[in-house]
Amino acid sequence: MSKTVIQVENLGKLYRLGEVGTGTISHDLNRWWAQLRGKEDPFSKVGTVNDRTQKAEKGEHVWALKDVSFNVGQGEVLGVIGKNGAGKSTLLKLLSRVTSPTTGHIRIKGRVASLLEVGTGFHPEMTGRENIYMNGTILGMTRKEISAKLDDIVDFAGVAKYLDTPTKRYSSGMQVRLAFAVAAFLEPEILIVDEVLAVGDAEFQKRAIGKMQEVSQGDGRTVLFVSHNMASVSQICSTGLLIENGMMAMLDDVKTVINTYTNKRREVFEGFEYSGPIMDSFIQRFSLCNTAGEEKYEFQFDEPIILKYEMILRNYSKGLNLGLYIQDKHNQRITSIVKELPAPNDDSGCLSIELHLSKQKFLNGSYSISTEIFIPFVDKVHLLKDVLSFEVVDNISPLSRFNNYDMGNFYLEPEFIFK
Amino acid sequence: MKDQTKAWDMVIQPKRGWLEVNFRELWRYRDLLYMFVKRDVITIYKQTVLGPIWFVIQPILTAAIFILVFGNIAGISTDGQPKVLFYLSGIVVWNYFSESFSTTSKTFIENANVFGKVYFPRLIVPFSKVVSGLIKFLIQFAFFFAIYLYFLVGVDDTNIKPNEGLLVLPLLILIMALLGLGLGIIFSALTTKYRDLTFLIQFGVQLLMYATPVIYPVSTIPEKYKKFIMANPMTSVVEGFRYAFLGTGDLNWYGLSYSLVFTLITLFFGIIIFNRVEKNFMDTV
Structure with missing residues (x-):
């Protein structure tokens, strides 16, 4: 057993439904005025309609993620699957520190880079080169590190000719390739990837998946991958984590987990159900x-x-x-x-x-x-x-x-x- | 338990404690600060026809209006100084403060998209705004200085007296920057809860200018209002700046220390509030 690099313990994230605050002073004053006259709160009808987890009443809380514990070993490629709104994105957001958990903790060894999106921080007026630096530093690299890898990044993206052209003149495919290339050469010990691979053409997707495999197998780095695409999950991942209604349903060999998941899907509602904040x-x-x-x-x-x-x-x-x-x-x-x-x-x-x-x-x-x-x-x-x-x-x-x-x-x- | 946490590079857990600012991490992300500033500068340079010329046109036109309205029509005293220099000095200082304030106050709203995707110390964004504001300030300052030199050397009949006050210039600039930053991040945290605060900030900054000696010198204020004007931490900064270059105005250590202490306290609370909001900000957007 390789050493554990991510340890998740009793992780939970609570979202409050209903009265969250109306968002503007004028609405809050309005509500206060209504209460003063003994009238009904004009902005309170939300809680009653969101019946995602057994009818949340006004002001009630919903656990988007609850009691999730698992370990990920070095070099492991973990695929996180589950239907929309199960809590996959919440887990990813917690791991990448975009939001903080309500309970439990995550312990991490090594540098983490999360790709919930490619090309964060890209500005159309800046040149390809400038955007590489911009995106790279946002992802946590130093300018020195980027300079050292600039040639590789440009090669992989295939944009050498247009490096000093503003990215607004790039085709959308080129922009995506450039953005992914920056991320691919980030070389973190732990890589968290959302379904960013869904963008770009088929040939590029193949290269991106190849790059991810290379990262995990060749360099012994750890990858967490969230996707709806079972084909790419089974291709890349060794272990699967199934999340249902914010709880861990299964953690096993990727083939077993995918089988269970696809069998279950046939029996239950497969459509989309919203589960984010109100x-x-x-x-x-x-x-x-x-x-x-x-x-x-x-x-x-x-x-x-x-x-x-x-x-x-x-x-x-x-x-x-x-x-x-x-x-x-x-x-x-x-x-x-x-x-x-x-x-x-x-x-x-x-x-x-x-x-x-x-x-x-x-x-x-x-x-x-x-x-x-x-x-x-x-x-x-x-x-x-x-x-x-x-x-x-x-x-x-x-x-x-x-x-x-x-x-x-x-x-x-x-x-x-x-x- | 302690030994256990030591073995890990990072522990993500529910927020606790008031002041958890990780300054080492901020330092590690200094290249990001550099890139944000670069992006600000590049986009201003590339997106407008006149580019950075706007930095200079804006104070020129404002000064022209002030000279016409406040100087000539209303006849407000300029302490015997050339009107252009008097107004320009006030405008340049005020601009930097109000820029820092209003741009940093939009931190969360304007970056919601990026903040939702990637983690980096959020304070980098308001810091970068203050630094890009500084570049703009320096350009406007250079313009002011050119006109200043013209009056100092080229015009005989003036009572401009540059003096030892120039030594505190760096301190004055620091106060402008940090006060704008401190107030800005407090409001940026509040705007996550109340979106309509942004409108308040917009005209609030405009109104605040009239409570600051930008268009009038402190010497003309009636005694009974003076303490209100002096309670404004920007008063001593504007007056001090004028005193240093022109020799009229008021630069006293009480006023300056008051501004400095006010600024540091604002900044301290600003960072605490900002820090609290940044962790769960994504849940409320």
Whole structure:
């Protein structure tokens, strides 16, 4: 057994629901004035609607993570899996010190670098070189260390020609490559990676995964990897940690954990359920189903897809829109839907929406969905990036016999006129 | 238990204690401070057409308005000094203080995105704002100094008397910087709870300028208001700065010590509050 480099003991993170404070002095004064007159608190309706863990009442607390204890040995690659809102991100945030725990502690040996995002601190006006230094120092490197690795970073990213060009002129792929390259050459003893690999093209993802394997196997460094992509988890990780409802459900060999997880998934709700801190407006539940109302993530070609939303819109204002974006397997956005949201019917701010894609002509393949509530050009309210994915199985369309080839994403129903 | 913690490089646990500032860590991240400052400078330089010229245009136009309105129309005394120098000295000093104050007060709001992704000592951000503000101050100061030299050498009929007060100039600059920083980080912590405080800060700084001898000398204040004006820690800084260069105004050790003590206390509490907020700030955004 190799020596332990991360020791997590009774780790817990408590979020308070309900009365968290309204966020502005004017609202707080308003509330105080209402209380003085014996009226109902105008801003208190939140707690009652967030029923994620058995109906949290006003002012009640929710454990986003509770009693989590585990050890990670040197050179181990731990994959953290679990459905959305299970507490994976909270665990990652605690490990990377973005927020602090409520109970328990984490002990760490060696330098930690966490990649919850690539390219943090990048500024479009700065050149590639300047951004390498900017991002590197944010991640905890000194300028000297970066200078020593500059050539490697530039090589790996393949941007040598554009090193002194502002990054705003880079393609998005180049920006991601550059950002990942900085992180890849960080050489910390412990690397914490969120699903950042989901960005970039397929070839780059392959290189990124390769680099992570090299880091763990070759140099004996420890990696914590959080992902929805079971394929890459099983490829990279040796051990798996399954988190459910903020609790540790399983810690075992990665294959065993993935099997358990995928079996469980079939029985329970697989859609998205919001679990973060309370906000004014947010998407609470989001799932896909078929015309019979059964939750489903696999559809036939031409089979109607129904997207079900449950959202909370407190302080509703005009201009609030729902955005839906669909990405193909190369992570290219292929289409979008934007629709202005109506005001919710009652004071609780609940709004349920069914969005029917009755005439969908998606071809064979997997697609991922991002969705958001936003005010166009003004404000992002709640963005869920790559929140769900679905598969389309096509045995019907005229293109289905070419399923082994990439025939694109849509069938266009062409009409031919031969003369 | 003690031996156990020694074997680990880092222990993450629920926050406790009031003053847990890790100064060694801050020092380790000094390169980040450098990069933040560099980013501030580069973006100002690249994003606007006139670039750093704006640093000089702003005090020129403000001084011109002050000369017209307060000097000529309202006829407020400038202690017998050339109006340009009198106003410019006040503006340059005030600008640095108010810049430090308002930029650092936005620390959490403007960096919420970055703070949510990466850990680094958060104090680096307000520190870097004060340093990039210093660069801007030096440019404006150089401009002031050029005009000052012109009056000192080129114009005969003035009573400008540079004096030993110049020796405390570094102390004055330090007070401006640290006072702005201290107040700024206190408000940055408060704005995480109350977003609308940012508006208060915006016009609060403007109003505060009138409670500071920027457009008038202390000598013109009626005795009964004087103690209020002197209670403002920036008063002695502005007056001291003027005294050092022009020879009129008021530089006394009481006032200066008061400003210094006020600044240090503000900064101390600022760091404590900032430190408390930074740990769980991400949960409330």
